[in-house]
Ligand SMILES: Cc1cc2nc3c(=O)[nH]c(=O)nc-3n(C[C@H](O)[C@H](O)[C@H](O)COP(=O)(O)OP(=O)(O)OC[C@H]3O[C@@H](n4cnc5c(N)ncnc54)[C@H](O)[C@@H]3O)c2cc1C
């Protein structure tokens with residue numbers, strides 16, 4: 001059977017591995033990515049100061065070394081090749097395109113200069129080619145990060161790291177330069193619900209307390225009404241203990257402050273005379289327990305203005321629409337039933353098309369969670385695929401010829417490894433694990449030279 005996987009993030013790679021290691025089917029996988037570089041958010045999302053997480057790519061390298069696997073980088077579905085063409089060249093298609101759009105706050109002022117969505121800020125400091133030219137203005141002293149997930153934590157941490165802390169990471173060189181001259185001294189992380197409902201995880205929360213030049217601060221009244229357990233191993237219990245330690249700790253002499261605030265929702269982003277962010281209107285919330293037991297935030301009408309010069313919403317992501325791929329408008333994912341792509345209106349299954357990862361579920365779950373989840377969808381593929389291999393396809397290389405006709409420079413896995421070597425060698429010069437090439441044209445030019 002010949003399978004196309006679109007997207008080379010964790011979900012795509014785990015799907016490939018689950019297909020290629022089967023003993024009851026011979027599967028050939030072509031994995032496409034719109035970038036010349038593989039690994040999705042492991043390269044473009046995971047924070048540069050969390051290098052150990054990126055070691056997971058060694059597992060993906062083993063998959064890539066399998067003889068029936070091909071990486072076809074720099075090929076974008078919807079731009080260089082259509083879904084119809086893939087249907088002609090492959091027995092099955094797996095969409096593993098992640099969630100590359102931001103969710104919106106939907107409040108007045110969103111989009112003004114210095115209101116910077118998480119994808120832009122994260123892509124910028126991680127050297128994602130789409131965001132290398134983003135205008136990130138860190139001439140302001142106070143920043144609000146909206147959201148209480150780990151992405152909000154990542155963004156705040158990178159804003160508050162010292163240049164010395166950042167230099168030894170693979171933060172993009174252009175971002176390092178701007179962060180070196182950053183005037184940001186205070187960051188506010190804003191949760192719309194309470195500390196007990198926070199989505200961030202204790203290890204990530206605790207890290208603020210170990211940073212070189214940051215005091216994490218929680219006003220004691222933010223924890224009013226929370227029952228802080230002395231022990232307990234749930235995420236909620238551990239978070240509460242870390243938050244309490246921040247509430248009781250002496251504010252030290254560190255130059256930068258991180259404030260964790262709860263039960264507030266932004267209602268308007270306020271512009272200064274220069275048309276850029278100068279403040280954020282926040283409504284105080286109270287918690288309301290719904291009939292099903294879930295807890296939601298309700299506005300109280302009480303408004304305060306937070307004096308900040310930049311707003312960074314980190315409130316979740318959405319899958320991008322691709323022409324010909326059914327889209328679930330409500331969930332903002334590829335329409336599917338348990339990984340089988342369906343028509344969003346009739347829910348009828350679209351034969352031989354599957355979806356894995358964040359494109360299937362929305363932006364939830366760590367890298368490791370995709371291993372089992374992608375393998376689960378592969379079980380459907382194998383069950384549905386019996387006899388499919390009898391359908392005669394064009395030669396495997398015909399797709400390459402089609403792409404070359406369109407002047408697409410396909411980047412193979414060995415090309416990527418050459419680029420990888422260049423980045424690592426450049427990184428050594430500054431004592432970093434790598435110095436990323438952030439421009440697709442430059443990557444392709446480098447490959448043509450080496
Ligand atoms: C900022 C951030 C930090 C994170 N940090 C951690 C962490 O420290 N630890 C952890 O366990 N998890 C972390 N996660 C979560 C983890 O990154 C995700 O669970 C995981 O990457 C999702 O995998 P995926 O394969 O679904 O999508 P992605 O990793 O996003 O991969 C999608 C791939 O599809 C490609 N693509 C998209 N559209 C097309 C197209 N049209 N044609 C061809 N290719 C296309 C993209 O280029 C990309 O390579 C983080 C997430 C974010 C946002």
Ligand SMILES: NC(=O)c1ccc[n+]([C@@H]2O[C@H](COP(=O)([O-])OP(=O)(O)OC[C@H]3O[C@@H](n4cnc5c(N)ncnc54)[C@H](OP(=O)(O)O)[C@@H]3O)[C@@H](O)[C@H]2O)c1
Pocket residue numbers: 104105146147148149150151152154191192193197198199200204265266314315316317363364365366
């Ligand atoms: N270091 C790591 O391990 C790491 C780093 C980054 C990301 N990740 C993972 O990647 C996934 C995505 O992370 P994420 O932080 O984007 O998502 P997340 O964990 O779902 O957090 C999103 C946050 O945004 C809030 N929010 C949503 N809409 C809002 C609105 N309109 N106004 C105000 N707040 C709003 C949510 O509040 P409610 O709860 O009230 O909805 C929630 O606090 C998670 O699984 C995360 O753990 C892991």
